[in-house]
Amino acid sequence: MISVAIMGHGVVGSGVAEILNTHKQKLFAAVGEEIYIKYILDLREFPESPFAQRFTKNFDDILSDREVRVVVETMGGLHPSYEYVKACLEEGKSVCTSNKELVAAYGAELLAIASQTNANFLFEASVGGGIPIIRPINQCLVANNVSEIAGILNGTTNFILTKMIRESMGFDDALKLAQELGYAERNPAADIEGHDACRKICILASLAFGRHIYPDAVSTEGITGITLSDVEYASVWGGVIKLIGSVKKLDKDTIDIIVAPMFVPGESQLSNIDDVFNGIMVRGDCTGDVVFYGKGAGKLPTASAVVADIIDSIKHLRSRKYLSWADSDNSSVLPAEKSVTAMYIRALSDDRAAAYDKTKAIFGDVHLLEKAGAPMTELAFITEPMPLYEIEQKAALLKSAGVSIASRIRIGDL
Amino acid sequence: MISVAIMGHGVVGSGVAEILNTHKQKLFAAVGEEIYIKYILDLREFPESPFAQRFTKNFDDILSDREVRVVVETMGGLHPSYEYVKACLEEGKSVCTSNKELVAAYGAELLAIASQTNANFLFEASVGGGIPIIRPINQCLVANNVSEIAGILNGTTNFILTKMIRESMGFDDALKLAQELGYAERNPAADIEGHDACRKICILASLAFGRHIYPDAVSTEGITGITLSDVEYASVWGGVIKLIGSVKKLDKDTIDIIVAPMFVPGESQLSNIDDVFNGIMVRGDCTGDVVFYGKGAGKLPTASAVVADIIDSIKHLRSRKYLSWADSDNSSVLPAEKSVTAMYIRALSDDRAAAYDKTKAIFGDVHLLEKAGAPMTELAFITEPMPLYEIEQKAALLKSAGVSIASRIRIGDL
Numbered sequence: 161m162i163s164v165a166i167m168g169h170g171v172v173g174s175g176v177a178e179i180l181n182t183h184k185q186k187l188f189a190a191v192g193e194e195i196y197i198k199y200i201l202d203l204r205e206f207p208e209s210p211f212a213q214r215f216t217k218n219f220d221d222i223l224s225d226r227e228v229r230v231v232v233e234t235m236g237g238l239h240p241s242y243e244y245v246k247a248c249l250e251e252g253k254s255v256c257t258s259n260k261e262l263v264a265a266y267g268a269e270l271l272a273i274a275s276q277t278n279a280n281f282l283f284e285a286s287v288g289g290g291i292p293i294i295r296p297i298n299q300c301l302v303a304n305n306v307s308e309i310a311g312i313l314n315g316t317t318n319f320i321l322t323k324m325i326r327e328s329m330g331f332d333d334a335l336k337l338a339q340e341l342g343y344a345e346r347n348p349a350a351d352i353e354g355h356d357a358c359r360k361i362c363i364l365a366s367l368a369f370g371r372h373i374y375p376d377a378v379s380t381e382g383i384t385g386i387t388l389s390d391v392e393y394a395s396v397w398g399g400v401i402k403l404i405g406s407v408k409k410l411d412k413d414t415i416d417i418i419v420a421p422m423f424v425p426g427e428s429q430l431s432n433i434d435d436v437f438n439g440i441m442v443r444g445d446c447t448g449d450v451v452f453y454g455k456g457a458g459k460l461p462t463a464s465a466v467v468a469d470i471i472d473s474i475k476h477l478r479s480r481k482y483l484s485w486a487d488s489d490n491s492s493v494l495p496a497e498k499s500v501t502a503m504y505i506r507a508l509s510d511d512r513a514a515a516y517d518k519t520k521a522i523f524g525d526v527h528l529l530e531k532a533g534a535p536m537t538e539l540a541f542i543t544e545p546m547p548l549y550e551i552e553q554k555a556a557l558l559k560s561a562g563v564s565i566a567s568r569i570r571i572g573d574l
Numbered sequence: 575m576i577s578v579a580i581m582g583h584g585v586v587g588s589g590v591a592e593i594l595n596t597h598k599q600k601l602f603a604a605v606g607e608e609i610y611i612k613y614i615l616d617l618r619e620f621p622e623s624p625f626a627q628r629f630t631k632n633f634d635d636i637l638s639d640r641e642v643r644v645v646v647e648t649m650g651g652l653h654p655s656y657e658y659v660k661a662c663l664e665e666g667k668s669v670c671t672s673n674k675e676l677v678a679a680y681g682a683e684l685l686a687i688a689s690q691t692n693a694n695f696l697f698e699a700s701v702g703g704g705i706p707i708i709r710p711i712n713q714c715l716v717a718n719n720v721s722e723i724a725g726i727l728n729g730t731t732n733f734i735l736t737k738m739i740r741e742s743m744g745f746d747d748a749l750k751l752a753q754e755l756g757y758a759e760r761n762p763a764a765d766i767e768g769h770d771a772c773r774k775i776c777i778l779a780s781l782a783f784g785r786h787i788y789p790d791a792v793s794t795e796g797i798t799g800i801t802l803s804d805v806e807y808a809s810v811w812g813g814v815i816k817l818i819g820s821v822k823k824l825d826k827d828t829i830d831i832i833v834a835p836m837f838v839p840g841e842s843q844l845s846n847i848d849d850v851f852n853g854i855m856v857r858g859d860c861t862g863d864v865v866f867y868g869k870g871a872g873k874l875p876t877a878s879a880v881v882a883d884i885i886d887s888i889k890h891l892r893s894r895k896y897l898s899w900a901d902s903d904n905s906s907v908l909p910a911e912k913s914v915t916a917m918y919i920r921a922l923s924d925d926r927a928a929a930y931d932k933t934k935a936i937f938g939d940v941h942l943l944e945k946a947g948a949p950m951t952e953l954a955f956i957t958e959p960m961p962l963y964e965i966e967q968k969a970a971l972l973k974s975a976g977v978s979i980a981s982r983i984r985i986g987d988l
Contacts (some may be wrong), residue, residue, distance in 0.1 A: 179860060189784075190716050269598050284714065290861035292706070292714030300698065300706030302604050303593050303881035429867055432846050446593060446878035447704035450868035453843055454861060464860035467717035 162191070165222040167244055168235030168359050169206060169215075172258045172285070174330055175463025176470075177211055187467070191474050198228055201235075224245055230473045233257040242266050245281075252277040254477070256469035258285035258462050268372035268487035275484060280476055281467035281471035282483065287313065287360045288438050290337040290461025291454035295468075297367055297442060298483055304444030310574055311440035312433050313360040315456045316344045316351040317383050317403045321421075322434045324391050325400050331386060343436055349476040353382035354403065354419040361405030364440070366416055369409060371488035373417060379496035382421040388569040389531075390506060390567050393540045396529045397504070399425045402433075404572055413505055416494045422572035423504055430574055441574065497549035502571035504529075505555070507539045509563040515539045518561045522554045539563070542571060576605070576888050579613040579636040581658060582649030583620060583629075584673045585773060586699070589877025590646055590884075591625055599625050601881070612642055615649075618819060630712040637661055644887045646880055657859040659695075666691040668891070670883035672876050675720075678773035681787035682901035694890055696897065697882035701727065701774045702852050704875025705868040711781055712897055713891075718858030719937075720782040724820040724988055725854035726847050727774040729870045730758045730765040731797050731817045735835075736848045738813050740803050745800060755831060757850055768817065768833040768982035775819030778854070779831055785830060785902035793817035793840050803945075804920060804981050807954045810919070810943045813839045818986055823826065830908045836986035837918055837956075844988055889919035911963035916985035919969070920954045923977040929953045932975045936968045953977070956985060 164180075166173050180187065180195055187195055199222050200206075200215050210213070219240075222228055230247045233255055235241050240261050245255050250273055257263065263270075263283045274281035284294045288311075297306070312318050316338055323334035335352065338344035350356045358380045365373045383403050394401045402424045407417040424431045429451045433439035438456025443449050455461040509515035516539055519526060526541040534540070543551065555565050578594075580587050594601065594609055599987035601609055613636050614620075614629050623629070635656075636642055645662045647669055649655050655676050659669050664687055671677065677684075677697045688695035698708045702725075711720070726732050730752055737748035752758035758883065764770045772794045777786045797817050808815045816838045821831040838845045843865045852870025857863050869875040923929035930953055933940055940955040948954070957965065969979050 181720070183717055186719060187717065290858070292710040295705040295714050296710055299710050300882050302885050303597055303601065303878040304861065305600065306596070338788055429846065432843065444704070444878065446874040448869045448872075448875060450705055450866070451866070452866060454864035458862075460860040463863060464717040466715065468714050471716050472713065492837065527756065 161194045161196050162229060162232045162442055163198040163225070163227040164232060164470060165228045166197060166232040166234065167201040167219070167222070168233065169200050169202040170194055170234060171205070171459045172462045172466065173200070173232065173234035175459040176466050178236060178281070179460065179463050179467045181199050181210065187471065188410060190471050194428065195269045195470065195474070198225065219244055223251060229477055230251060230254045230256065230470055232470065233259055233262070234466065235259070236261070238262060238265055246271060246273060249273040249279050249281060252279050254280040254282070254473035256282045256466050256473060256499070256551070258283070258466050260286040260356070260359040261323065264375050267363065268365060268485060270545060271484045272574050282473060283363070285462045285465035287363050288440055288454065289456040289458060290454065290465050291438060291440065291452050291456060293440055293452050294367065296452065297364070300442050301442060301447060301450070302375045304446045304519045306409070306444050308406070308408045308443040309361070309364050309368055309440065309573070310404055310430065311361070312402050312430055312438050313357040313405045313436055313456065314351055314403060315390060315436035316348065317357070318433065318438070319343050319436045320352070321383060321386070321401055321403065324386065324388060326434070330388060331384070336397050352384055354380040357403060357405045358419045361417060361419060365407040365415060366485045368407070369415055370485045372485055373415070373488070373493060374490055377490035377493045379418050379420070383421050385567065387422055387567065390569060392531055393504065393506065394423050395527045396516055396531050397423060397542065399423050400431050401569065402430060404430070404574070410494060413492055414494050415492055416499050418496065418499060422570045424574055428574040497547065499548050500545050501548065502545040503543045503551050504569045504571060505541055505543065505565060506567040507558065507563045508537050508566050509539065510537065512536055512539055515563045518558060518563055522557050575608045575610050577610050577612040577641040577642060578644045578884060579642045580611060580616065580646040580647060581636070582635060582647065583614050583616040583618070583988050584648060584650065585873045586876045586880065587614070587646065587648035588881050589873040590648060593877050595624065600886065604885050609884065609888070612639065613984060619650065626889055626923050633658055637665060642667060643891055644668045644853065644884055646884065647676070648675055648880065649673070650675070652676060653681055656786040659684060659689060663691060663693050663695060666693050667983055668694040668696070668887035670696045670880050672697070672880050674700040674770070674773040678776045678789050681777065681780060682899060683798040685898045694887045696887060697777070698883050699876045699879035700868065701777050702854055702868070703870040703872060704879050705852060705870060707778070707854055707856065708781065710866065711778065715858050715861060715864070717855060718860045720823070720856060720858050722820070722822045722857040722864070723775070723778050723782055723854065724844065724986070725775070726764055726816050726844055726852050727771040727819045727854070727870065728817060729850035729852055730762065730890050730911065732847065733757050733770070733850045734766070734796060735800070738800065740800055740848070744802060744882065745798070766798055768794040771817060771819040772833045775821055775831060775833060778828060779821040779829060780899045782821070783829055784899045785906060786899055787829070787902070788904055791904035791907045791925065792835070793832050797835050799981065800835055804983060806945055807830060807918065807920065807943045810945050811837060811956065813837050814845050815983065816844060818844070820988070823834060826831050827906055828908050829906055830913050832910065832913060834984050835985045838986045838988055842866050842986070842988040860898065895911060911961065911966070913962050914959050916959040917957045917960065918954070918983045918985060919957065919979060920952060920981040921972065921977045922951050922952065922980050926953055928948055929977045932977055936971045
């Protein structure tokens with residue numbers, strides 16, 4: 161019998177307890193012994209829970225119990241998650257977490273502690289919910305030099321964009337619907353402003369490139385500025401707008417990493433990933449593109465990924481899984497303004513013909529997008545690929561020539 | 575330093591040697607020591623190879639060398655692969671293979687031997703080439719009861735069908751093009767008759783359901799009978815024709831497993847998987863649908879999956895990976911005629927109106943497919959779901975009423 165503790169009895173934590181209970185037989189077959197939930201840490205009371213007797217409000221019960229070899233962290237947030245996880249790892253207890261914020265902020269440090277105490281720090285559930293992604297990148301694609309990872313990493317924003325694309329629903333209505341369906345929080349900022357996707361692409365980038373990339377180094381745009389007009393122009397262009405987290409290796413010391421809405425071409429596998437689903441493309445030098453698709457959130461998908469980590473921890477109580485990356489000072493991140501991209505621009509002016517002439521004079525060749533029923537004041541076009549600072553300069557010139565810019569969205573190279 | 579041997583220097587085997595050579599540094603970082611190719615077994619001469627000195631024609635050199643802890647089998651075919659792999663496992667050497675024919679025919683026996691000698695028998699490359707699938711099912715989805723797996727498992731047939739769908743190319747021309755491009759063998763039977771896909775779905779079924787399913791128990795249809803007319807009717811219906819390997823768990827003792835061309839609805843993630851790409855959907859009770867997509871064949875994708883297995887074997891020289899299934903007598907396979915499916919039927923008769931009346935009288939409600947420019951002698955429809963034997967009976971009735979059946983293709987429930 162192996163004793164585990166679960167810290168946090170919210171959506172994911174209660175799902176972990178549920179799966180350990182409902183899938184007992186299958187899990188017994190997988191590890192060869194029973195997994196026993198000895199403690200559940202939560203400040204709230206759960207008198208109706210089948211595990212009611214095992215609840216504790218005292219973290220030290222878990223920390224000081226030598227029988228507890230594996231601890232699950234599903235509290236979320238940074239504190240006290242960080243302090244608790246660190247203390248467990250220092251005691252040589254393995255930790256399995258679904259907490260992307262924690263991994264993105266403290267991954268390098270916690271992995272280093274785990275390495276010192278021969279414990280495991282695993283976080284399959286932190287990216288892509290139930291989609292296998294951390295282990296496949298780390299183990300299955302180990303014989304590849306990964307050059308790029310790009311993904312739809314946030315289900316809430318993908319649901320909102322899908323409603324805008326398929327049903328011409330406005331952003332505000334789509335957000336409201338997402339909240340009603342429980343896909344979006346009452347305070348949706350972390351999702352719609354791209355911070356959640358940013359944490360996830362940071363974790364994937366750290367894993368693939370071996371250096372911790374901190375979220376504050378990553379240029380992050382959300383989807384709050386996307387209009388139905390932009391959605392329609394994307395369709396005219398032959399694609400859809402998706403919120404993409406992307407990282408590319410430019411050379412051995414430089415990565416280009418960003419979270420932003422992008423025009424995704426219809427041929428891309430990522431263009432068909434709708435609703436709350438996530439999809440992640442990993443480009444390896446041997447495999448070419450590999451895409452992983454599934455439910456990126458939700459109680460049981462996420463909890464089942466945590467349970468897979470528990471199993472793996474139990475099977476590697478003595479031999480550590482190889483999973484680590486070095487700390488870094490973010491110096492390998494290309495400054496956002498040097499990132500090269502083609503750009504969709506929707507401009508407004510009183511005189512469309514004159515605006516087009518000015519655009520050509522400033523941007524050179526652009527690809528005009530013509531949409532039936534577009535206002536006569538609107539000019540939508542796609543620039544050639546160029547560094548972002550150059551686009552900014554040209555956009556400023558356009559503005560001083562009397563043409564204002566209503567939207568600009570990157571063209572994804574996917 | 576860890577010594578390995580590679581048996582077979584064909585496409586995949588030479589790719590394994592190449593990756594071990596070109597990715598030395600990355601692999602060293604992953605395992606913490608050098609991987610040294612001590613022997614390459616092949617009856618042919620490769621004087622230009624950088625490993626020319628290490629070639630042997632004598633299997634006993636590998637078997638008797640105690641330094642060789644991991645052996646790669648990329649010879650293909652059943653004999654002498656089976657005898658060599660068995661001998662290696664009996665000696666306690668781990669074996670990594672890309673040989674789906676071997677795993678589908680002898681997997682249970684070889685896994686049992688590996689278990690006895692505490693060696694590993696790994697075969698990530700045997701299904702889906704470079705796509706991670708064996709390890710994700712076995713490890714990442716371990717906390718799920720898998721109810722269904724369905725996939726496009728053969729790149730050659732998918733290429734042919736894509737040409738038929740996208741470019742209205744006839745089957746024979748598409749096959750010829752596939753051969754010219756090196757996607758199809760000169761003797762393409764194993765691909766176009768579905769046997770390759772059958773071996774792969776057998777491996778996935780064995781893994782997911784814990785009992786060896788042998789290919790000869792699986793009803794297998796290829797794509798040789800698919801016409802452009804069927805492709806067009808699939809489009810009218812709202813989908814595409816794909817060669818699908820599928821397995822469903824009906825109850826704890828029964829699985830429904832088949833390889834056949836199917837109508838795949840446009841909304842299914844599998845409908846967008848084109849050309850030589852493969853895609854595999856795994857349905858778990860916790861995760862819901864998870865889809866894996868990528869290059870299902872080719873030298874470096876497949877070889878990189880073998881190298882991932884080599885790494886895993888080296889990391890588990892003492893502690894065995896948990897990967898096994900029991901032998902079985904195929905009694906859990908539902909007889910094909912009892913399998914329930916809706917069916918597309920393209921019927922021919924002199925009198926279309928009369929044929930429709932007869933169809934309604936025999937099949938009850940059917941969904942008619944109307945295609946512009948269809949011959950007046952043609953009646954295409956989709957039946958309600960029913961067991962295959964019932965469809966056969968009704969089709970026989972239709973035939974004796976003077977309506978012949980030109981095509982019938984299952985409607986995929988995907």
